[in-house]
Amino acid sequence: MGAEALVRWERDNGTVLSPNAFIPVYENNGKIIELDFYVFETVVEFIAENLKAGREQVPISINASSLHASDPQTINTYINILKKYSVDPTMVEIELTETAVVSEYESVRKLFDSFQLHGIKTAMDDFGSGYSVLNTIVDIPVDVIKIDRGFITSCLETDRGIYFLKHLIDMIRNLGYQIICEGVETDEQIEILRQIGCDEIQGYWYSKPLKMEDYKELLQSEKISKGGAKHPNRQKVLRYTLGNENLKERKIQ
Numbered sequence: 001m002g003a004e005a006l007v008r009w010e011r012d013n014g015t016v017l018s019p020n021a022f023i024p025v026y027e028n029n030g031k032i033i034e035l036d037f038y039v040f041e042t043v044v045e046f047i048a049e050n051l052k053a054g055r056e057q058v059p060i061s062i063n064a065s066s067l068h069a070s071d072p073q074t075i076n077t078y079i080n081i082l083k084k085y086s087v088d089p090t091m092v093e094i095e096l097t098e099t100a101v102v103s104e105y106e107s108v109r110k111l112f113d114s115f116q117l118h119g120i121k122t123a124m125d126d127f128g129s130g131y132s133v134l135n136t137i138v139d140i141p142v143d144v145i146k147i148d149r150g151f152i153t154s155c156l157e158t159d160r161g162i163y164f165l166k167h168l169i170d171m172i173r174n175l176g177y178q179i180i181c182e183g184v185e186t187d188e189q190i191e192i193l194r195q196i197g198c199d200e201i202q203g204y205w206y207s208k209p210l211k212m213e214d215y216k217e218l219l220q221s222e223k224i225s226k227g228g229a230k231h232p233n234r235q236k237v238l239r240y241t242l243g244n245e246n247l248k249e250r251k252i253q
Helices: 023-029 032-052 066-070 074-084 098-103 105-117 149-155 159-174 187-195 212-221 245-250
Strands: 003-005 060-063 092-097 121-127 144-147 178-181
Touching: 003 032, 023 032, 032 060, 032 066, 032 074, 032 092, 032 212, 060 121, 066 105, 074 105, 092 105, 092 144, 105 121, 144 159, 149 159, 159 178
Parallel strands: 003 060, 060 092, 092 121, 121 144, 144 178
Antiparallel strands: none
């Protein structure tokens, strides 16, 4: 149903740095803005190439820093990149972390309003990572709430956590948001999330992060439809069913 663009730093000696090694530095020195636009343009160019070649394509989400919210020209830069490659705004999604939304609420709200006005979907990433202020999701202009991996993992460990997660998902959905549970890795997690009403997931259960060329091959091998993509390795019946005794004991009524 979609993908997320990630950034890695491959050094001359072949080692690859994860975002944690350089993103904080870029946030502090302001270079994160240039990096965000670089990643966004790389993604848009990739989408344009795929569409021109007639390949299947799903929307791709791209992370952005809250520093963009202080620049009134931000939205114009994003829109001009889309126009440069003739890519429809609905093919991309901009996401900011929950921390950024909470700490820069008013400016981020205005920025997200601008994105939505131009047809770009918006998402709040890492919801539940420790900074949640539930009232911010009542009127924040986002289309998607992505529930944090750590939050999902901790909730699925106990009956009480599963119960809480079920009602949190129900509440967020009733507010009109699309919900994605992040960091899903196992069949058991999948089955529990099915039971409590989560419709969309993201994580290693589908695929680990891929280089662009490998992702292009994956797109060509996937069954892309309105019902979403189905990974070839997952075309099997889940081992964990509602009849499984372990899950039956934990099933939320």
